[in-house]
Amino acid sequence: MSKTILVVDDSSSIRQLLSFTLKERGFTVLEAGNGLEALAKLTGDKISLVVCDVNMPEMDGIAFVKKIKDDAAYAEYRFTPVIMLTTETGEDKKAEGREAGVKAWITKPFTPDKLVSAIEKLIM
Secondary structure, eight states: OOOEEEEEOSOHHHHHHHHHHHHHTTOEEEEESSHHHHHHHOSSSOOOEEEEOSOOSSSOHHHHHHHHHHOGGGGGGTTOOEEEEESOOOHHHHHHHHHHTOOEEEESSOOHHHHHHHHHHHHO
């Protein structure tokens, strides 16, 4: 059974790239365009990992991570690892992400191999 990864990014081209890359490596992929859409995807099915952007409309990535880590309604996802894939490079933002529960921070532009390597370290 393949592992499921939730990709959350407001850029449809980034979502397509990630989806293609991850499906090619045998993962099942769910996509969302922002944090609110991502919360709607958390319906009780097993999600092995989340790849999430920081800057998005409606609900940004940090707010999304805080919600799944702290809200009892999403308790089954509390320990789901999250990788931030973003253009944000500031140490303050990275610290905010770590405090929220982010496990890895990858800066765009990125190589698919670097992303897949980080995913494998967290869930394989």
